Amino acid sequence: MKIRLTGLVAMALASFVGSGNAASIPGQGTWETTLQARDLDGSVANGPEAFYDSALHITWLRLGTTNTISWATAKDWAEQNRFGLGGWRLPTTIDKGLPGCDWALTGGTDCGYNPDSSVSTGSEMAHLFFETLGNKSMYVPGTINFQSGFGPSNTGGFQNLRPDGYWSGSVYETASNQAWSFSVDRGVQGPSSFNLSMSALAVRDGDVISSVPESQTYALLLVGLGLIAGVAHRRNHQ
Template sequence: MKFVQSGLCAALWACAAVGANASLVTNGSFEANQVSHWTIFSAGIDGWSTGSAGIEIQPTGTLGGVSAYDGNQYVELDTTRNSFMYQDIATTLNGIYSLSFAYMARPDNIGGSASNPIEVYWGGTKLATFSGKSKPGPWLEVNLDDLKGKAGFTRLEFRAVGTSDGYGGLIDGVAVAAVPEPESYAMLLAGLGLMATIARRRNRR
């Protein structure tokens, strides 16, 4: 019985380790600060800090009928002028992480594609710039892998870098997950294999 319990504990521990890739981002879908129409939060929003330009939350149905990618709200990164937002993510030194989010160019942007670019930074390093034509379209799902963490925390930041005119790109569904080390998967497989062997032996009795 002790052997069975040990195997079960090993399998459960490994499952927990592999399943520990839940998002490390607070308020990644921007639902914490509920709004009924577009609203600028000059002091930032739950989980996210900003500069003097603030963070603009848009609800589903505005901007030509845009629906949020996740939930009912999303961010527009150009309030009355270009803005930015950042969050310090709890990380470990040289830990590996994956970042995912959704981007859309504002469909009714009178400034055209020049107003839509957004840059994304991880630990002060620019990862990419995203832009698009100002027309209705699906959200672009972005996945950026193999990101190294710093000791304590790593800053995730989004910056509007297009024409500073009050019309900007849209962001939603931001998530950061820790990538389990190969040893975690090996332990999971070993634990599950052990339990399968025990089950077969018990069935033979």
């Protein structure tokens, strides 16, 4: 399984993401530095399959669902093994304050427009939408004023990031048939019934790749260097 990259290859992949994609907006959000491209199928030519989020310390699957699906179906989709890797899941939502929706139109809570998107106390989808991609909610943060240009203007290299609701893997605490969700079309967060049809992204804790070679790689490198030294020695004594 070819998932380990050198720093140079990783930088090349990052350049690939930022080119040829009209929906990736340079200078908007932090995506150009905090989303690090990851090649999971061993083919750099077809672009990365995932992004390591250095702010949240999770890895996002680049390709989202192609259809809208129920929460149970979204969980099954997210949790399947990919490229020989398990541990994938739906993004999490942190329930702040009292259990359930602490609605605030002006933002800053766990429910409503412009929800908390900080690293430590905000949801992963909200952080991706507002901080990483620099997108806007329907309302200006801290106000009840309408905001033009809201929605997923910047996709940052993600595929199938549509103006739609996106499932969270976090169950809504005060209802047995609801989960948290984030609406990419309006920048609003709240509970949704399990039976609704929405989109989904998959994430995985940590980075899927280490740029440090494994011991096996070191062993192969040493063998190769030994062969080269042997050939050079024979040539010098011929």
